[in-house]
Amino acid sequence: MAEQKGKILVIGGGISGMTTALEAAEVGYDVILVEKNPTLGGRVSRFYQYFPKLCPPLCGLEINLRRLKPNPYIHTLTSSEVESISGEAGKYTVTIKTNPTYVNEKCVACDKCTEVCPSEIPNEHNYGMDTNKAIYLPHKMAHPARYVIAREACPPSCSKCVDACEYDAIDLQMQVKTTEVEVASVVYATGWKPYDASKIDNLGFGKVPNVINNVMMERLAHGQGPTAGQILRPSDQKKVERFISTRIMYINHTS
Ligand SMILES: Cc1cc2nc3c(=O)[nH]c(=O)nc-3n(C[C@H](O)[C@H](O)[C@H](O)COP(=O)(O)OP(=O)(O)OC[C@H]3O[C@@H](n4cnc5c(N)ncnc54)[C@H](O)[C@@H]3O)c2cc1C
Known part of the structure; x- marks a missing residue:
């Protein structure tokens, strides 16, 4: 059935989008999961205890991440948004824009870069109640576990993080990437604010x-x-x- 129905695009990588992607992929559908933030998890990743079990929600997210990471049917695009969708049910053409995070997949989250970074920005994960360096890991359970740079906060011509990185993981010239995909169905799971x-x-x-x-x-x-x-x-x-x-x-x- 999955072969006949084609790919599914899921927009939003919160708990709803992740669950949708997993349930579909685990019965054999190809899924493209698009999340606008640099990490998956959505609002739930910021909660303290989660009703009804009153356990830390990061535990539930971890279970989902463990299912998601090895699943070959899910292609995840973070820092990405859908620019346009055209076509009709069963055959949509979708253009996806991936914004530069200026840190590539070689990042091992060693934190050397933040030690030398001179700039601070409000910590969005904590609703601005404390600060992050301009190069930061969005939160401890972030997936992908990769730093991002708030480029607008960098002092002109600063490249201290590039010099500190032993893994060649920082690319200050990273550009916007555009991807075009064909999907049969689209699920919106863009959540709340x-x-x-x-x-x-x-x-x-x-x-x-x-x-x-x-x-x-x-x-x-x-x-x-x-x-x-x-x-x-x-x-x-x-x-x-x-x-x-x-x-x-x-x-x-x-x-
Ligand atoms: C104070 C509070 C406490 C709560 N406590 C509980 C609780 O204890 N137990 C419980 O079951 N529920 C609780 N809830 C409800 C719970 O937060 C929601 O059910 C849950 O967040 C819904 O997940 P979601 O994936 O639909 O949305 P979200 O968590 O909002 O995730 C949506 C995701 O979509 C992404 N996104 C948005 N727009 C785009 C776009 N255009 N392109 C790509 N990605 C996009 C966002 O960045 C985000 O990652 C609580 C809610 C509040 C307000």
Whole structure:
């Protein structure tokens, strides 16, 4: 059946996209999994404990990654987005753009590059509550386990990371790559993003110190988060004595 039906394109490498790709590949479909970020896992990779088991979600992701890595039917493209889709059901032509990360597959995540990097950027994985160097591993469980460079944050003509890398893994000239593929079906699994709480004036998010949203709370509680699992006040890193909680909100990418 899989041979007759052709390839499947899955857009979004969060838990839904990974699961879709795995389930399809494990019954023999060829799958192309496209994720816009440099790593798979989506929002779940940032959570502290996951309902209903209340275990660290990284454990569930690891199980998925163990199934995904050796599966010859899944072709994963990270740092990639679909530029266009044309055709009809059963025969789509898809153009995929892969953005440069400036670090190639020779990277062994040894961290020598970050030691010499002079620039810092907000740590997006921790919702900006701490910083990363401009060359960084997105998070400890990142797949691929490969550093990326926020090129816009590099000082002009700096190449300290290139000199520090013993593996010839840094390519500051890396360019955008375009790939064209033919697929029979497309699955959108592009997920959700946190609601912009600053739009709710009375909560003071983004204006009043120490007002955080639910996804920031998940990172504060997380052992690999900005405070190594301690719930500290973002403004002065002191212990929280009292808190007021309000409702939880998130929106789907498509709504
Ligand atoms: C505070 C909070 C706590 C939660 N706790 C739990 C819990 O305990 N248990 C539970 O079961 N659920 C929980 N959830 C729900 C859970 O987060 C979602 O069910 C889950 O994230 C859905 O996964 P997803 O793959 O659909 O989406 P996402 O995790 O959002 O992943 C989508 C992926 O698609 C990528 N993407 C987006 N657009 C594109 C594009 N154009 N091209 C390529 N890639 C793209 C994104 O980068 C991302 O990697 C919680 C939600 C919140 C807000």
